[in-house]
Amino acid sequence: MMSVIKRIPWVSLTLALLTYCSLGWVISQERLPPIAWFAIIPIITLVIGALATPWTKINFYSNFIFKSNTRTFGISVLGAFALFLMISWFRLFLDSLLVASATILVRIDFQMAGFRYIDTFAVLFFIAMTGLAMGVFINRFIL
Template sequence: MSILKRVPWVSLALVLLSYSTLGWVISEAHPPVFVWLITVFAILLLIVTLTAPWPKMTYYILLKSNTRTFGVAVLAAFLFFIMIAWFQIFLDTLLIISATILVRIDFQRAGLREGLAFSTASIFSLGGLALGALIYNLIYSQIPLRL
């Protein structure tokens, strides 16, 4: 079977769309360059986290001490507060994470290598981010403002 037939195109299209909305939203705020760099780093970190094998992840995340358990509980409470306080941002973030997880599951089901899953998901995610920013800039740079 050809590798192009095994690639989950629908899931990749969902990732492209969800990350393009992120690029659009960030472009609306007109942030400095370091915000874009932090966003790219966070996207790559999310994809690495999802494409790494679970036994390696559990080795680093296991709660072996009371201090680490307390830190995780405080972090979880803080994240719950953020979820309630900024519900719209939470839903957008949940959509992006869900689309990325769907791609990971589809790549795993297709039996493709982790390196290929990471590189393809990274290309589509960062491409979607750039596409959203590009579309925003093309649309709003063409329309003159009339007050």
């Protein structure tokens, strides 16, 4: 048990917790209706799952997507639209990039420590939900 605790990358987990706490704070400042949280939580779960997925599965899906010219064209149009959104909503893009970078850092650290994919996903999900709740709590009740 002690060797598992020593292998956990505490610095990157703390960085991810602070990042998701900041995200929760930013989202709660928008004063979204409570029903919006039912969309935010699954989206964050999907992002964590996508970023924590092993590279072999990403390779499989990318080969499937780029197999035909129609799919490649569709992905190119979506990529151009995503670039337009990045430019027009730069602040949102930077917040998203920060969250994705912290999540990827935790994934890499967990992979280097020898943890399984499901362990990485579970810890990242716990950290993300805890950070979101802390950010909302700080914004609503402390400040």
